[in-house]
Amino acid sequence: MSPLDGRPVVTAAQMRAAEQLAIERGSSVAALMDHVGRAVAEVVRRIGGGGDVLVLCGSGNNGGDGYVAAAALKAAGIAVRVAASSPPRGEAAIAARAGWDGAVETLADAAPASVLVDALFGTGLNRALDDAVAAPLRRLVEGARLSVAVDVPSGVQADTGEVLGPVPAMAVTLALGAAKPAHLLQPAARLCGTVRVLDIGVTVDSDARVIARPTWTRPGPDSHKFNRGMVAVVRGRMAGAAHLAATAAMHAGAGYVVLLGASMPEAPYALVRKPLTDDALDDPRIGAVVIGPGLGRDEGMREPLDQALASDRPLVIDGDALRLLTPERIAARGGTTILTPHAGEFDALFGAGDGSKLDRARDAATRSGAVVVFKGPDTVIAAPDGRAILAGDANDWLSTAGTGDVLTGAIGAALSSGMPALDAAAAGVWLHGEAARRLGAAFIADELAVALKHARGML
Numbered sequence: 001m002s003p004l005d006g007r008p009v010v011t012a013a014q015m016r017a018a019e020q021l022a023i024e025r026g027s028s029v030a031a032l033m034d035h036v037g038r039a040v041a042e043v044v045r046r047i048g049g050g051g052d053v054l055v056l057c058g059s060g061n062n063g064g065d066g067y068v069a070a071a072a073l074k075a076a077g078i079a080v081r082v083a084a085s086s087p088p089r090g091e092a093a094i095a096a097r098a099g100w101d102g103a104v105e106t107l108a109d110a111a112p113a114s115v116l117v118d119a120l121f122g123t124g125l126n127r128a129l130d131d132a133v134a135a136p137l138r139r140l141v142e143g144a145r146l147s148v149a150v151d152v153p154s155g156v157q158a159d160t161g162e163v164l165g166p167v168p169a170m171a172v173t174l175a176l177g178a179a180k181p182a183h184l185l186q187p188a189a190r191l192c193g194t195v196r197v198l199d200i201g202v203t204v205d206s207d208a209r210v211i212a213r214p215t216w217t218r219p220g221p222d223s224h225k226f227n228r229g230m231v232a233v234v235r236g237r238m239a240g241a242a243h244l245a246a247t248a249a250m251h252a253g254a255g256y257v258v259l260l261g262a263s264m265p266e267a268p269y270a271l272v273r274k275p276l277t278d279d280a281l282d283d284p285r286i287g288a289v290v291i292g293p294g295l296g297r298d299e300g301m302r303e304p305l306d307q308a309l310a311s312d313r314p315l316v317i318d319g320d321a322l323r324l325l326t327p328e329r330i331a332a333r334g335g336t337t338i339l340t341p342h343a344g345e346f347d348a349l350f351g352a353g354d355g356s357k358l359d360r361a362r363d364a365a366t367r368s369g370a371v372v373v374f375k376g377p378d379t380v381i382a383a384p385d386g387r388a389i390l391a392g393d394a395n396d397w398l399s400t401a402g403t404g405d406v407l408t409g410a411i412g413a414a415l416s417s418g419m420p421a422l423d424a425a426a427a428g429v430w431l432h433g434e435a436a437r438r439l440g441a442a443f444i445a446d447e448l449a450v451a452l453k454h455a456r457g458m459l
């Protein structure tokens with residue numbers, strides 16, 4: 001059982017393909033199910049505190065895992081009961097059911113136990129839970145001291161993170177073999193509780209991963225202000241937003257931050273202020289140009305945006321600037337570009353779509369040729385080559401003005417340090433999330449920008 005950080009994220013189809021490969025190499029569905037069920041039982045035994053257990057089993061292989069787990073718990077001396085939504089159907093699940101020598105209660109009649117194991121539906125869920133399942137599931141989860149979902153909470157669509165019906169929140173979810181998008185994407189992720197990956201003896205790989213603590217070198221004896229990273233932030237109509245991004249870049253560890261479009265010195269004096277002259281972005285030491293926070297959407301702001309797009313410097317584009325662009329225009333730019341849209345900006349730029357957030361972010365990255373940070377309560381970072389990084393579990397208190405500007409600045413700092421664009425975007429998202437986690441509640445964006453330094457200090 002291990003934390004999600006850095007682990008592959010796979011769809012149901014990818015998981016089935018990995019399972020198939022394991023079978024071709026000599027394993028079988030029954031063997032995998034046996035492995036899974038025993039591993040689930042071991043975790044439940046460890047975290048269940050010796051309490052009695054009720055295992056809910058569905059008709060598919062998720063239910064099969066449940067029967068094996070129940071038998072293993074019973075063999076370990078735990079008081080365990082089983083209730084099923086309907087009889088098992090597949091060969092392996094039928095065999096697993098046969099391995100359970102106790103009674104099988106109906107969901108409607110089952111009494112709660114102190115530990116509930118939800119093995120009703122996993123990656124095979126194909127429609128919303130009906131009332132005959134949803135109502136007892138809720139009752140039994142509410143009546144339990146601890147609820148543990150096998151693979152995903154039943155009612156959650158594993159690939160998209162959609163929640164099909166009124167699904168109760170679980171305390172723990174044991175992701176089998178690898179994380180699925182639903183463990184990171186909202187609204188499903190919120191229902192998973194603590195997610196841990198359970199090794200099931202199947203090798204999985206994916207071009208999508210869970211965000212992990214970044215590798216971001218500390219200054220050394222050879223460091224100076226320019227080689228630590230120089231960030232140029234373009235100021236627009238709302239000076240405060242660009243100021244927040246610049247402050248964030250400084251506290252994320254950039255060596256030199258210049259605010260372009262301002263000339264009067266004012267605190268903080270470490271922030272260099274210069275006018276946005278025609279050659280302001282020509283300085284080859286600039287490692288990242290940040291444009292968009294508080295830029296303004298009026299025609300007058302097209303000029304600085306054109307200047308930024310025309311420069312060959314790596315670019316981070318956020319906020320208002322995203323409203324003045326098209327994916328084709330960004331793709332035509334060529335050089336390194338990172339876009340940081342929230343849902344509204346994303347829809348305006350790429351169009352509203354009905355795919356999963358992961359699919360939409362990937363599609364946007366392909367179309368724009370940019371790394372796309374599709375931010376929100378869950379954040380998907382996608383690169384044009386198909387790689388993706390998912391970050392879930394954001395602090396809800398981030399939903400306040402200016403925190404997006406802080407993220408843009410943090411990404412700018414990472415990019416200016418010379419990291420590849422996807423890594424820089426992930427490093428900024430990680431730093432931002434960690435700073436928010438440390439601040440707790442009711443913080444403001446100014447504090448978040450400063451708190452980046454504490455998160456940076458951990459690296």
Ligand SMILES: NC(=O)C1=CN([C@@H]2O[C@H](COP(=O)(O)OP(=O)(O)OC[C@H]3O[C@@H](n4cnc5c(N)ncnc54)[C@H](OP(=O)(O)O)[C@@H]3O)[C@@H](O)[C@H]2O)[C@@H](O)CC1
Binds near residue numbers: 089121
């Ligand atoms: N991959 C691996 O390596 C391994 C995977 N394993 C496990 O297999 C799981 C996937 O198993 P799975 O494909 O059998 O699907 P699963 O989620 O059990 O449900 C499908 C059944 O439910 C039904 N059904 C669907 N929705 C419904 C609804 N709303 N309400 C009512 N019924 C509904 C549907 O039947 P239908 O009615 O559509 O004919 C079908 O019978 C995976 O999550 C993991 O736990 C391990 O055992 C071994 C290693």
Ligand SMILES: [K+]
Binds near residue numbers: 154
């Ligand atoms: K489940």
